[in-house]
Amino acid sequence: MALTGIEIFKLTPKKNCKECGVPTCMAFAMKVAQGAVTVDKCPYFSDEALAKLSEATQPPMKTITVGEYKLGGETVLYRHEKTFVSKTLYAVKVCEKDPNCEEALANMGNVDYERIGERMYVEFAYVNYVDNKEKFLELVTKAKEAGKTIILGCKCPEVAKEALAITGKDVILNGATAENYAAMNEVATAAGCVLGVRGENIDELYDTVAALEAAGNKNLVIDVTLPTIKEAFAAAVQLRRAALKEENRTAGYPTIVDISNPKYAADATMQEALATLFTMKYGSIVVMSGMSYAQALPLYGLRQNVYTDPQKPMRVEPGIYELNGATPDSVCALTVDFALSYFTISGEIERSGVPCNLLIPDAGGYSVLTAWAAGKLGAGSIAKFIEEADIENKINNRTLIIPGKVAVLKGEMQEKLPNWNIVVGPNEAVQVVKFLRDL
């Protein structure tokens, strides 16, 4: 836990010298507590005080970087307490023992699409080693050529060294255990890559992490894939809780969980349930045996929801959305750019089957009534949007349905948009299907 201003004040020299740019040591301490200034602005802290402060100001959970991805760095257990920062990432496992491994590697790129401004795809290739070194290294080379960020599932230091020579440092070497950690540490440190810690139970994992920390390596992730799903889930929750609630920094590392094991999941549908669980609760990387669109669509949607900042509502891009094969002659409907409003309305319009041009102006990302109350959705702003987006040239139809909740805008809109026939739509989304069909 961060120190309070008073606790920091006790460590200051209490000289009120103003050299830090703040009138008093007390004021300085308060600013440090808020994170507004750093302690090094004061030249008079004792070494002992500095050590205490730097320990206290360390984040409870480390942020580990692998290539372009960031893992961990969370500060809360629940998103409503502040926000989650590093979304769960997904890996597909390929094993040199599997005769279809190359196909599996090639299929990994099948899922690749965009959803509300976010690219959805499998981030990691988890390449697993059993005993065929040549085949393993060949697979690592292929994964590298395919442009995937790689996790090396390998407990043998010699083989790991050769694989790292192929991949470079932007990988996770997932293979330190209670037995081999010293040798694996040497290989990972020499290569400059992240080291994954594996074990048979949470105590063994924890001890191995502590031993690696003692050896000076804090560039770690913890693989919580334990003998049963219950133990794996328990470990993921207990480690995160210990890190954030009890400031146990040895527990404060991102986690990997491999749910591809048939012991865990009999089929792809069970993997979906488990991937969901670890996306919700504290898996930094979830390893699956494959990723189909059927699995990806709900899972990535869920992840996008859970990892949005509660203070910043999700927004969709303003513009014209042609639904149900709408043409320039199809009727127009309007809602706001708040993602939830857009999804609800577009879903209902799609259900109606009526071709419709859904117009989304910039309404600040608020819901209909909030946007209207905040002055972000008014006759003026809608008219301006219709002009700026060049809608009169793109669409021939001149009927515009507005949300029932802002029926009050009708008169003014009719004045500002004299060529248009402004129609007041229903109050609730559930009434949209009937409304459009009866139109």
Next chain:
Amino acid sequence: MPFKSSPQKFNAAINTVEIGSGDKKIVLGGECVYPLYAFDAPIENKPVVGIEITDLGVETFADCIKEYYAGATTLGEIAAKAAAAEGASFVTLTFEGADPIGENKSVEECVAAAKEVADAIDLPLVICGCGNNEKDVELFNAVSGALEGKNILVMSAKEDTYKTVAASAGLAYGHKVGAESAVDINLAKQLNVLIGQVGVNAANIVMNVGTAAAGYGFEYVVSAMDRIEAAALSQNDNMLQMPIITPVGSQAWGVKESLVSEADMPAWGPQEDRGVNMEVCTAAACLASGSNAVILRHPKSVATVAAFIDALM
């Protein structure tokens, strides 16, 4: 030095609510730990999975769900088939056909349907309305009377209907009352208080705090449930300690990902897989957030989610 674990067991607990009777009755709630945290303290009554049919049978469901019911023609046969699905602990009957803007079936027809279903199954029964408040109030009253003694759960008493629904289903006929609110901790609590004021004992209330399909504003569901669980357990708020039941199927099978045909979206693959995964993902997420029961449609989803729960207990 081994890992020091501090189990997070609370002095407060979720209420236990029984639905049905005999060997097959279900008990919801009772846990004194956060959702699925069986490692903190044993969860005596594990979450359960229900299977949904409607008074129109499964006519309006996706074709892949209908396949499971092939050969069952009467509503009673369909209900029996539903009850036989692997992993199903209760059956939900939704009066879809009662909707005045749909088939507009009469209250008498609904009562007959409810009796037929209740007679065909030995699992507990949960009933859901058509969504039209006036009609639902009428049919809940009639169905509650017809099934007196069956100890069913009547979903739902809402802000506009709670007085009559709570008085008839809860007080007059001694069934359990489902309090339905829309993804907000304050609305959920207020409704529980109001239903309590009608005279329904807190131990006879189950909450449906609302849901969405994964990807469709599910963050609100997560945060609402997270906060409800926290209030119920860490702050011992009696007015939020009701177990939670979540109808997932109707949401999961209503989004584009589950509705679009493979012909329209070849890259997405078979529609059945998409619907099942949407249902399973949403259900698992609800359970991880605090649902004590989820209502699903596809038998594959029911079996998978039941196995998922078992693996964590």
